[in-house]
Amino acid sequence: xxxxxxxxxxxxxxxxxxxxxxxxxxxxxxxxxxxxxxxxxxxxxxxxxxxxxxxxxxxxxxxxxxxxxxxxxxxxxxxxxxxxxxxxxxxxxxxxxxxxxxxxxxxxxxxxxxxxxxxxxxxxxxxxxxxxxxxxxxxxxxxxxxxxxxxxxxxxxxxxxxxxxxxxxxxxxxxxxxxxxxxxxxxxxxxxxxxxxxxxxxxxxxxxxxxxxxxxxxxxxxxxxxxxxxxxxxxxxxxxxxxxxxxxxxxxxxxxxxxxxxxxxxxxxxxxxxxxxxxxxxxxxxxxxxxxxxxxxxxxxxxxxxxxxxxxxxxxxxxxxxxxxxxxxxxxxxxxxxxxxxxxxxxxxxxxxxxxxxxxxxxxxxxxxxxxxxxxxxxxxxxxxxxxxxx
Numbered sequence: 252x253x254x255x256x257x258x259x260x261x262x263x264x265x266x267x268x269x270x271x272x273x274x275x276x277x278x279x280x281x282x283x284x285x286x287x288x289x290x291x292x293x294x295x296x297x298x299x300x301x302x303x304x305x306x307x308x309x310x311x312x313x314x315x316x317x318x319x320x321x322x323x324x325x326x327x328x329x330x331x332x333x334x335x336x337x338x339x340x341x342x343x344x345x346x347x348x349x350x351x352x353x354x355x356x357x358x359x360x361x362x363x364x365x366x367x368x369x370x371x372x373x374x375x376x377x378x379x380x381x382x383x384x385x386x387x388x389x390x391x392x393x394x395x396x397x398x399x400x401x402x403x404x405x406x407x408x409x410x411x412x413x414x415x416x417x418x419x420x421x422x423x424x425x426x427x428x429x430x431x432x433x434x435x436x437x438x439x440x441x442x443x444x445x446x447x448x449x450x451x452x453x454x455x456x457x458x459x460x461x462x463x464x465x466x467x468x469x470x471x472x473x474x475x476x477x478x479x480x481x482x483x484x485x486x487x488x489x490x491x492x493x494x495x496x497x498x499x500x501x502x503x504x505x506x507x508x509x510x511x512x513x514x515x516x517x518x519x520x521x522x523x524x525x526x527x528x529x530x531x532x533x534x535x536x537x538x539x540x541x542x543x544x545x546x547x548x549x550x551x552x553x554x555x556x557x558x559x560x561x562x563x564x565x566x567x568x569x570x571x572x573x574x575x576x577x578x579x580x581x582x583x584x585x586x587x588x589x590x591x592x593x594x595x596x597x598x599x600x601x602x603x604x605x606x607x608x609x610x611x612x613x614x615x616x617x618x619x620x621x622x623x624x625x626x627x628x629x630x631x632x633x634x635x636x637x638x639x640x641x642x
Contacts, residue, residue, distance in 0.1 A: 276602045277367045279378040281307045283591055284370050286357055286536055287385030289314050290577045291567030293340040294584030295383045295591075300347035302592050307377050309370065311356035313533065315387050315568065316577075318403030320495060320505070324411045325577045330503065353377075360536045362560065368540075380598075381591045384542070384549065384558070385567040385584060386534035388575075393451075393528070396487035397509075398425075405494050405507030406524040410437045411576060416494070416505040417523040421445040423511065426527030427453045428480070429461035432469045434525045439476045446478045447521070449511060454482035483513040491520070532569060545571040555590020556583055564591060 283299055285292045288310025299306050314333065316322070321330045328336050344350050359371040360382070367380045390408065392398055398406065406425070407413035414437075422443040424431045428450040439446055450458070462469050472478070489512065494505030512518045531547050532538070543550040543559035550559050551570040558565050564587035568575040572583065 275365060276598050277363075277365060277378075277380055279367045279380050281305045281351070281377060281379040282595060283307075283381045283383060283588075284360075284368055284377060284379040285309065285383045285385065286360070286370070286534070287387060287567065288312075288337065288352070288354075289316070289385060289387060289567060289580065290336075290340075291580035291584040292383070292385035293337065293344065294581040295385065295566060295588040296344050296350045296584075297340070298585045298588035299592060300344050300349050303347070303349055304592055304595070306350040307353060307370075307379065308350055309353050309355060309357045309372070312354065313356075313387075315389065315533070316403070319407075319412070320404060322577055323413065323415065325581075328577075357536060360539050362540055362563075368562070380562065380595060382540070382563045383584070383587050383591065384534075384537055384563060384565050384569065385580070386532070386536055386569055387567060388530040388547070388569050389533040390526075391529045391531055392526075395485055397489050398526075401488060401490055401507075401509065402526070405490070405505070405509065405522075406488070406526055408526050408528070409576060410434075410442060410525065414438065414442045414525075416498075416503055417507070418442045418504070419444075420506075420522030421447070421520070423509075423521040423524040424448045424527070425451070425524050428455075428458040428482075429453075429465070430527035431480075432462060432466045432472070434527060435472065435476065435478055438525065439478070444476070446476065447519075448478060448480045449485060449524075450480055450482045452482060452484045454480055481513075481519070483515060483517065486512040486514050488512070488524075530568075530575075537565070537569070548573060555594075556587045557590065562594075 282304040283306045285295050285306060285308040288308060292308055296306050296308050316333050319333060322333055322336055323329055325331070341352060353372065355372040355374060357370045357372055361369045363369055363378070367378055368382045369376055369378045390402065392402060405417070420443065422438060422445060424434045424446060428448065431448045431450065435446055489510045490507070491510050492506060492508035494507035497506040498504060507523050509521050509524065510518050511521060529547065537549050537558070540560050540563055542563060542565070548571040549565035549569055551557065551565040551572065553559070556564050556566060556570060566583040566587050567580040570583060572579065
């Protein structure tokens with residue numbers, strides 16, 4: 252008989268502890284911390300605001316597209332300046348009155364386990380149940396003089412973003428030779444037919460072998476499209492004309508002009524360049540949380556773009572979807588926000604249903620009151636033992 256009572260009591264305690272464990276919802280300042288005030292972070296904030304989630308969005312003011320003149324291929328916002336887009340998005344999000352904008356850089360991001368996450372800036376700390384990382388990437392540009400200054404303004408990485416404005420102009424392709432073919436495919440024949448690859452000494456046997464492996468027949472394509480290769484080491488790239496002041500407003504053509512100098516003292520003129528350089532994470536916050544990586548991108552192969560850290564989502568061009576444009580960034584922000592909201596709603600449902608179930612169980616427990624009384628302190632001893640084992 253005593254064994255039977257112990258079994259019932261043990262079952263009840265285990266059920267209660269497991270229920271409490273799964274139903275636990277931490278008490279935090281906010282529901283979600285969003286890192287990044289670009290298109291992905293703003294999209295996530297908009298989606299969460301629509302379902303009245305309390306959000307804090309941190310904006311360091313550092314954006315990959317800060318160097319570009321306009322945004323393109325963004326329905327409803329084509330040819331809009333990025334700061335104008337961000338300001339309009341903030342105004343629309345602020346209407347819902349649930350998102351707090353903090354224009355500070357997060358210097359520390361901590362996983363508090365069952366108690367959520369904590370973001371710390373120079374002025375304070377903020378806690379939330381989930382994190383959406385739209386912290387972005389940075390372009391790893393070589394130290395070629397003039398390249399950094401012109402990047403995003405006549406020297407660009409995305410034909411969909413800036414190619415139309417430089418159509419029918421002489422175009423140079425920068426970067427390693429093995430990366431040049433993809434740019435040739437994307438530009439020729441609709442945007443630019445005058446293409447020249449500036450391989451900067453990378454026209455080597457190894458690089459050509461990589462091209463042979465990835466794109467069989469590339470030589471024939473280059474020959475057919477009259478794509479030439481200049482392998483001279485580059486000394487600098489000097490702007491001769493600024494497309495910001497030399498443009499056709501009616502056709503949206505921007506007439507940048509550059510002279511590319513080589514170490515043998517020769518030079519050539521090009522209207523614009525498309526660049527193929529690697530990127531890396533713009534922030535160390537993913538690393539602080541221990542987020543797994545796929546190459547240089549956050550591993551977001553979990554459901555709803557969840558990273559390898561539970562409750563942390565990766566959005567924008569920093570995630571492993573490997574798409575770098577504004578529409579993608581906005582889509583990923585929306586997707587992560589939906590999954591984060593649904594996840595939190597499920598946790599709240601477990602909490603609320605669990606609480607009701609335990610309240611109903613009180614009547615059932617009263618049926619065993621005498622048996623528990625007979626057992627004296629055994630139930631509390633068993634409870635303490637179970638808690639120690641669970642910890």
